[in-house]
Amino acid sequence: xxxxxxxxxxxxxxxxxxxxxxxxxxxVIKERIESEVIANAEIILEGESTPIRTNELGEFKLITSxxxxxxxxxxxxxxxxxxxxxxxxxxxxxxxxxxLERDMTVEKSINLINITDDELLDDxxxxxALALLQSTRxxxxxxxxxxxxxxxxxxxxxxxxxxEVHLNGLPMNKMYDGRPQWNNWGGLNDVIRNQQYANGLEAxxxxxxxxxxxxxxxxxxxxxxxxxxxxxxxxxxxxSGRLMATYNSGVKNEKYAYIISASRRWAKEGYMExxxxxxxxVYGSFEYLLNEKNTISATAIVASNRRGxxxxxxxxxxxxxxNRYNPYVGVQNGKIRNSRERHIREPLFLFNYHHESKSLQxxxxxxxxxxxxxxxxxxxxxxxxxxxTYYRYLPSFYLNxxxxxxxxxxxxxxxxxxxxxQLDWDNVYKANTSISQNGEAAYVLYDDTTxxxxxxxxxxxxxxxxxxxxxDLGVTHRQLYSKNYAQINDLxxxxxxxxxxxxxxxxxxxxxxxxxxxxxxFNYNYDLKGSNTDVYTQINAHYNKVNAFMSGxxxxxxxxxxxxxxxxxxxxxxxxxxxxxxxxxxxxxxGASYTITGRHxxxxxxxMINRAPVLQNIFINPRENNAIVPxxxxxxxxxxxxxxxxxxxxxxxxxxxxxxxxxxxxDVNFFFVDSGVGSxxxxxxxxxxxxxxxxxxxxxxxxxxxxxxxxxxGSVAKHEYASNPFVTINFDTAGAAxxxxxxxGSKFLGQSAVKDYKLAQGPQKAIAVGIEYRDPKYWxxxxxxxxxxxxxxxxxxxxxxxxxxIDPETQLRFPxxxxxxxxxxxxxxxxxxxYLLNMVGGKSWLKKGKYISVFASINNVFxxxxxTGGYEQSRNGNYGQLKQDNLSGNPxxxxxxxxxxxxxxxxxxxxxx
Numbered sequence: 032x033x034x035x036x037x038x039x040x041x042x043x044x045x046x047x048x049x050x051x052x053x054x055x056x057x058x059v060i061k062e063r064i065e066s067e068v069i070a071n072a073e074i075i076l077e078g079e080s081t082p083i084r085t086n087e088l089g090e091f092k093l094i095t096s097x098x099x100x101x102x103x104x105x106x107x108x109x110x111x112x113x114x115x116x117x118x119x120x121x122x123x124x125x126x127x128x129x130x131l132e133r134d135m136t137v138e139k140s141i142n143l144i145n146i147t148d149d150e151l152l153d154d155x156x157x158x159x160a161l162a163l164l165q166s167t168r169x170x171x172x173x174x175x176x177x178x179x180x181x182x183x184x185x186x187x188x189x190x191x192x193x194x195e196v197h198l199n200g201l202p203m204n205k206m207y208d209g210r211p212q213w214n215n216w217g218g219l220n221d222v223i224r225n226q227q228y229a230n231g232l233e234a235x236x237x238x239x240x241x242x243x244x245x246x247x248x249x250x251x252x253x254x255x256x257x258x259x260x261x262x263x264x265x266x267x268x269x270x271s272g273r274l275m276a277t278y279n280s281g282v283k284n285e286k287y288a289y290i291i292s293a294s295r296r297w298a299k300e301g302y303m304e305x306x307x308x309x310x311x312x313v314y315g316s317f318e319y320l321l322n323e324k325n326t327i328s329a330t331a332i333v334a335s336n337r338r339g340x341x342x343x344x345x346x347x348x349x350x351x352x353x354n355r356y357n358p359y360v361g362v363q364n365g366k367i368r369n370s371r372e373r374h375i376r377e378p379l380f381l382f383n384y385h386h387e388s389k390s391l392q393x394x395x396x397x398x399x400x401x402x403x404x405x406x407x408x409x410x411x412x413x414x415x416x417x418x419x420t421y422y423r424y425l426p427s428f429y430l431n432x433x434x435x436x437x438x439x440x441x442x443x444x445x446x447x448x449x450x451x452x453q454l455d456w457d458n459v460y461k462a463n464t465s466i467s468q469n470g471e472a473a474y475v476l477y478d479d480t481t482x483x484x485x486x487x488x489x490x491x492x493x494x495x496x497x498x499x500x501x502x503d504l505g506v507t508h509r510q511l512y513s514k515n516y517a518q519i520n521d522l523x524x525x526x527x528x529x530x531x532x533x534x535x536x537x538x539x540x541x542x543x544x545x546x547x548x549x550x551x552x553f554n555y556n557y558d559l560k561g562s563n564t565d566v567y568t569q570i571n572a573h574y575n576k577v578n579a580f581m582s583g584x585x586x587x588x589x590x591x592x593x594x595x596x597x598x599x600x601x602x603x604x605x606x607x608x609x610x611x612x613x614x615x616x617x618x619x620x621x622g623a624s625y626t627i628t629g630r631h632x633x634x635x636x637x638x639m640i641n642r643a644p645v646l647q648n649i650f651i652n653p654r655e656n657n658a659i660v661p662x663x664x665x666x667x668x669x670x671x672x673x674x675x676x677x678x679x680x681x682x683x684x685x686x687x688x689x690x691x692x693x694x695x696x697x698d699v700n701f702f703f704v705d706s707g708v709g710s711x712x713x714x715x716x717x718x719x720x721x722x723x724x725x726x727x728x729x730x731x732x733x734x735x736x737x738x739x740x741x742x743x744x745g746s747v748a749k750h751e752y753a754s755n756p757f758v759t760i761n762f763d764t765a766g767a768a769x770x771x772x773x774x775x776g777s778k779f780l781g782q783s784a785v786k787d788y789k790l791a792q793g794p795q796k797a798i799a800v801g802i803e804y805r806d807p808k809y810w811x812x813x814x815x816x817x818x819x820x821x822x823x824x825x826x827x828x829x830x831x832x833x834x835x836x837i838d839p840e841t842q843l844r845f846p847x848x849x850x851x852x853x854x855x856x857x858x859x860x861x862x863x864x865x866y867l868l869n870m871v872g873g874k875s876w877l878k879k880g881k882y883i884s885v886f887a888s889i890n891n892v893f894x895x896x897x898x899t900g901g902y903e904q905s906r907n908g909n910y911g912q913l914k915q916d917n918l919s920g921n922p923x924x925x926x927x928x929x930x931x932x933x934x935x936x937x938x939x940x941x942x943x944x
Contacts, residue, residue, distance in 0.1 A: 053094050054095055054096075054119040054121055054124065056103065056126065057090070057092050057093075057123075057124070057126065058090075058127060060072045060091070060129050061129070063132055064133070065880060066130075069089050069131060070085055071084050072105055073104075073105070074103070075103075076117075077114075077629070079097065094498065095119060096498065096499075096575070097119050098121075098575075099120075099626075099628055099629050101629030102114050105131065107131065108224050111133070114678070115129070133875075133877065135805060135875050169230065171685070171744050174730070175797070178815050178817045179799070181891070182794055182819045182865075182867070184819065187243070190209075191209075192204065192241075193241045193668075194242075194244050195241050196246050196248070197247040198247075198379070199249065199328070199383045200247060201381060201397075201398040201487050202489070206509060206511045206561045206563060207646045208647050214310075214336040215400075216312070217310065217312060218273070218310060219292055219294065219312050219334070220294075221277035222277060222292050222314055225250075225254040225255055226248050227246070228245070228247075230244045231244055232622060232672055233622065234571060234582065236493050236571075239567035239620065242668060250381070251288075251318050251326070252288035252317075252328075253288050256279065257281025257288075258278075258279060260275075260277045260278075262274075262939060262941035263939070264939040265938050266935070266936060268301060268937060269301040269338070271299070272297055272298070273294065273297075277290065278290065282320065286320055287317065287320065289318065290316045291315050292312075292314040294312045295311050299367070301339075302935060303341040304341070304356060304357040305341075305367050306340070307369060307372075308337075308338045309338070310338070311335050314331070316330040316331075330383075331379070332379040332381075334376070336375045338373055339357075339369035340369065342357060342371070342927075343902070344356060344358065345928070346925060348420050349928070349930065351452075354896050358419050358420040358453075358454065361456045362453065368456055370408065370409040372406075373405070373406050373407075377402030377403070380398065380399045381397070392492065393490070393492050395491075397487070398489075400485045401484050401485075402482070403480060404483070405478040407479075407520055408477065409475075410475045410476075412473060412475070412528075413473065413533055417455065417459060417474065419452055424444060424448065425923065426444045426445045430919040431919050459474045460523055463523050464524040471525060471529055472529075474525075477518060477554070480515070481513060481515050482515075483513045484511070484513075485511045485512075486510045488508045489506070490505065490506055492504045499574055500571070501571040502568070504567070504569075506565070506567075507564070508563070509562065510561075511560065513558065513559040515559060517553055519550060519553060521549065522548070528548075528553065530543070530554065531545065535600060537598075537600045539554050539598055539599075540597065541599050541602070555596060555598075555655060557596070557654065558593040559593075560590070560592075562588070566585050567583065568582065569581070576625055577626075578626075579623040580621065580623075581619075581620075582619070583617065584617070585617055585618075586616045586642075587615050589612070589614075590612040590646055591610075591611045591612065593608045594606045594657060598656065605656045605657065607657075608657075609657035610659070612649055616642060616643060616665050618641055618642070619640075620636070623635060630679055632675075635672070638668065638671075639668070639669055640669075641666070642667075643665055648698060649663070651714050651761050661718075661759075662718060664719075665695065666694070668692070669691070669692045670692075671689070675687075677731075682731065683731070684729070686727070690724075692722070693722040696720040696756075698716075701713070702715065702906070714760065715758065715761075715828070715829060715905075716759045717757070719757050721752070722752060725749055726746060726749060726750075727745075728745070729744065738806060738807070739802070739805075742799070743799075743800055744797075745798040747795070747796050750789065752788050752790065753786060755784050755786050756828065757783075758783045759777050759778065759780065760777065760778050760780060762778070780832040780833070780834045782832070783828040783831040783832045784831045785826060790823070791825035791900055794821060795822065797818070797819050799818075809875045809876065813871050814869070816866065816867075818865075821864070822861060822862040823862065824901035824926045825900075825902035827902075829905050834909075836909075845909075847914075865895055866893075869888070869889065869891070869892065870889045872887055880944060882941075882944070883941070886938070887936070890932065890937075891934050892934060896931075896933065898931070899928075900929050901928035902927060904924040904927065907924050
């Protein structure tokens with residue numbers, strides 16, 4: 032890679048000598064009302080790749096060798112973008128003073144993260160967290176975040192693990208699942224606004240990047256507007272109230288600056304039943320300017336987020352109880368209590384060094400993160416399932432009986448569910464305190480707990496070789512030590528819990544007292560260790576009308592598990608250290624853009640990425656043993672995108688086509704199965720899984736007048752399985768049919784015929800038409816009409832294997848399991864297409880340097896009921912069971928769905944000075 036880089040440097044250097052004539056553009060940027068200079072504003076010729084920034088006096092000097100008509104774009108947070116047509120012809124252009132208008136819609140982007148990201152439901156649904164994309168003015172990405180996001184739309188169908196988020200240049204994606212944990216800095220909207228974003232496969236000067244894009248949030252005080260900002264919000268979404276306060280000192284005595292910020296968010300109940308919200312965030316950052324070129328900074332973030340979770344439900348349950356129903360919730364002593372809560376508190380500490388000179392930028396940093404992530408659940412042991420939506424309690428159980436439908440019992444079940452729809456906490460306490468229990472718990476509320484300690488070190492350098500060539504270099508090392516265990520939260524009136532597996536009557540920890548009290552660690556206890564070291568280099572070249580880049584990355588990844596409980600079911604493979612799992616990968620990315628004119632240009636980018644599996648897909652059942660997924664492979668990603676950009680005085684936008692193929696993906700899932708190979712909770716391992724993502728994106732804005740703007744945004748894509756992966760299910764050895772599994776408790780089921788089935792990656796068709804009005808008296812209103820369709824629930828892969836067709840009693844294929852009947856039974860049906868109307872608006876006042884603003888939004892104005900996603904249940908493990916369950920048209924194990932919010936509002940008041 033070094034030889035290739037040196038060759039490219041020499042090639043581009045020689046090429047650059049053919050053209051030395053340049054045009055110089057100078058100006059001073061000021062705020063219109065107060066005439067204050069604006070430092071750190073970004074200046075770029077649209078279609079060019081390298082922006083510059085104004086100095087502390089608001090001045091800039093842009094030197095370019097480009098020729099012809101261009102649009103000069105000036106942008107900075109809190110102000111409208113200024114676009115100025117210029118003609119470049121080896122001349123000097125002095126623009127004098129350029130005034131920027133304050134963006135009266137800025138509250139929309141400030142509050143965007145609270146309107147979208149806080150609606151992420153649970154671990155079962157992940158979004159690619161478009162809430163952070165307020166940093167880009169790209170109309171498609173903004174519309175995808177603000178409007179499509181409420182339907183869990185994913186840009187290009189990608190999971191969030193394929194994008195990178197950095198704070199002060201340090202990566203924040205978790206090693207466990209590859210995704211950023213937004214809650215670690217949630218509520219700190221005022222201080223995460225200085226962002227640098229690269230979309231898709233575009234070149235980034237701070238990382239090699241992922242295919243979804245890359246965001247770097249600069250938390251340094253000197254990059255944010257000085258002053259005080261106070262705000263409060265009310266909403267009926269995930270929280271009902273919010274308070275935020277931020278103070279930025281600005282640079283004092285040309286030596287130091289600091290920021291302090293805090294927020295509080297709360298709700299007894301969000302839009303979904305029983306979803307409490309209790310969150311606070313505190314932030315502090317101090318920056319010391321060693322001299323004009325060098326600064327050091329220290330930053331601390333403590334964000335705590337506790338919230339009640341909600342559940343996916345079947346259509347049967349939704350029709351009886353509605354789309355706000357939550358089976359995790361019940362009333363205890365007159366108060367709502369949720370059995371499923373999530374609590375995240377992972378403090379983060381950053382130390383950074385920055386160097387910035389004419390031709391060299393260096394960012395070096397250290398980060399340390401610690402803390403806890405807890406997810407509570409109600410466990411039951413030799414006791415009835417307390418879930419009010421358990422299939423035996425619903426009408427469909429009696430309609431689908433193998434001995435014939437029992438309509439009378441079905442009616443009684445429905446009436447009982449209507450009268451008692453919630454979790455019965457009183458019955459739980461009665462069961463635990465009954466004489467027959469003799470102090471032993473039948474029910475236990477416990478926390479699945481993760482305690483992470485992670486150290487991150489990173490250094491990045493950007494070197495301007497000359498006006499045509501730039502070299503980026505970076506190295507990152509991350510070290511993770513993660514403790515994972517179950518901990519008793521509440522014995523619910525019992526005296527103790529007996530820590531055994533109730534299915535097999537085996538000990539979860541053979542070397543410990545079997546009876547456990549409140550606060551005890553039980554069930555499982557293990558550590559995960561991981562390290563990730565990567566090095567990347569990138570060469571950027573600008574020659575005449577062409578911008579090009581080429582980058583490469585090498586990554587070395589290590590994983591290991593250490594069991595702290597010797598489990599009786601896996602006596603030889605549960606305690607102590609596993610073997611180390613090591614991956615070594617190369618990745619390449621390249622791209623080029625060609626300027627047709629200063630108002631039209633095209634770009635093409637391509638990448639070949641080899642990527643180690645994330646930690647959660649390494650071990651088959653890490654809670655109980657050291658078994659590693661066999662024949663592990665690095666994931667291979669091949670991706671190409673091409674874009675046409677348009678920048679006219681009134682019409683701006685882009686049209687993008689993309690193609691991505693994921694190969695050799697590994698995926699580990701957990702569920703209960705009832706089939707010919709046993710009935711138990713199993714681990715399903717998919718290997719050699721390929722996925723295909725391709726489609727188009729369109730984003731257009733038209734400035735009808737100085738006050739009216741129209742927009743059109745659309746995405747039409749296809750996300751589908753591109754191979755038939757191999758499936759292996761793994762049992763607790765006591766729960767499976769011993770003659771059908773190997774000694775490790777696993778059963779190889781062969782390939783799953785899922786090729787060409789659609790992926791559950793959000794709507795694959797999304798269109799939005801918007802209109803915005805901005806009044807000269809500083810009020811504005813905007814409306815968007817959105818159409819979303821081609822959304823699918825996640826399919827069950829086990830039902831697409833050959834074992835699904837085998838009768839467990841005869842060990843032969845079901846006689847009526849013809850190809851036609853099987854295809855009909857397993858046909859994938861799309862979720863309903865739907866329309867959403869959203870409205871936002873605001874008013875602002877600026878008097879004597881004090882800024883007052885009001886922002887309001889109403890989403891889903893017509894209160895449309897819609898499904899955002901879901902999954903097929905895998906419990907019916909053979910054709911006969913699934914066919915029987917579907918006879919009535921109302922199956923007991925029907926797919927479960929998440930439902931989007933109905934009509935909701937958000938209102939924010941802010942005061943800045």
